[in-house]
Amino acid sequence: MLTIAGISKYYPSGLKALDAVELRIPDGSFTSIVGPSGCGKSTLLRMIAGLDVPTAGAILGRPEGEIGLVFQDATLMPWADVEANVYLPLRLAGVTRGDAAPRIAESLALVGLSDFAHAYPRALSGGMKMRVAIARALVTRPRLLLMDEPFAALDEITRNRLNDDLLLLWREQGFSVVFITHSVFESVYLSTDIAVMTPRPGRVMAAHKIGGPPVRDASFRASAAYLDGCRAVSHDLEQALKVRP
């Protein structure tokens, strides 16, 4: 269980980005954080990754080993081919290319890019670049995958496909996901748990559990569980937007 215990972030300018955020993320869960822009959800994710320090509070129960991180932008190294990009986390950990080769191949196979190992990012579509970023995040076999609006810049068809592929990976690999989005529909479709945040200063306003079948596919979008989830999360998001500090 990853526990976010009373995290606050104040900037010297007096801006309160986050205010006493409480959140529990069970192992193996798919938790989405939904909130309007500027609610500090990216900051929260950076803190979970250890890239940013909270002013107060603590993050407890980070899993052993590496954490996977995927941004809205694929942030690939343009000078390196797909294989070298996926190799990066292992390379930085001192794993030789030879030892890493099977892991890289496995990671590329997981995202369906085995045939593109030697392509350069420039030659790839937005969706493929995002797959490379996911393969790179998974190459260390993390127990926790952090994703900051990873599919927000993609077209809907690509986004839906990547959603399904991500769910498949999550089910098969058993890692936990913390997923940031401002799409209610995307969050309900993907998640076991959803936290709704208020705008500045960011606070967790409500937490939801989404039921539904263990294996989700297009039919889930027509189910009562999905529609109930969407209704509830939308309602909370509306309430969150009314909150004035």
Add this chain to the structure above:
Amino acid sequence: MIRLLPLFVGILFLAVWELSVRWLQVPVFVLPPPSLIAKAFADNLPLLMSALWVTVQMTLAAFLASFIGGLALAILFSQSRLIERSLLPYAIVLQVTPIVSIAPLIIIWVGFDHVERAVFILATIVAFFPILSNASLGLRSVDPGLSDLFRLYRASRWQRLFLLQLPSALPALLAGARISGGLALIGSVVAEFVAGSGEATGLAWRIAESGQRLEIPRMFAGLLLLSLTGLALNFAVARVEHMLLRRWHPAHGEGAR
């Protein structure tokens, strides 16, 4: 057809030049016709070539030294803000001081019998700054997302430098190298002019000498050779740039230019 256009313009220009000089009977020591320049070129070929070789050697040595020195200093700056803050103002002072004005001083310091050393030092000073500033800019302009990723995976200082900062800096560094190559040549020429007679045997000195003797066709031949050298240098660096960047850089892809 479009590619040949500059050639046609050149031929037209030379023809107009030749004809008008003959027609208006312009004295040879003011403006020699192209035919005479070509003849001077052929007649003085061994002399011009050996002079060119001296200048080219000097230019390449200065270019190499400024490249290595500029890059090394930029890397040092990128590693320590403190060093950058303390040294950068002096690098800028060196850059903004007109080279011609420090040339006599450098020549005195290294001795009149080692003019080639003075030329080397002066050309290096001139060529150094574009490398330093472009490499510094490049080393700093790292994708913040990638920078976060390197932090997440606890990259060492060296891993960050070699796997992230230097590749990010490569396009800017090469653009700097192109400017610097041209400046190394200019620096060599200016330094040779200032150094004057004696030990200097480079092309610039030959041009100055021809001017003093009113051997204007030979002067033009030397100038032509100097332009061609600058062109060749620029082309060579552009080739290297293209080779290194074509696989990934947006401005150098297949189809780009």
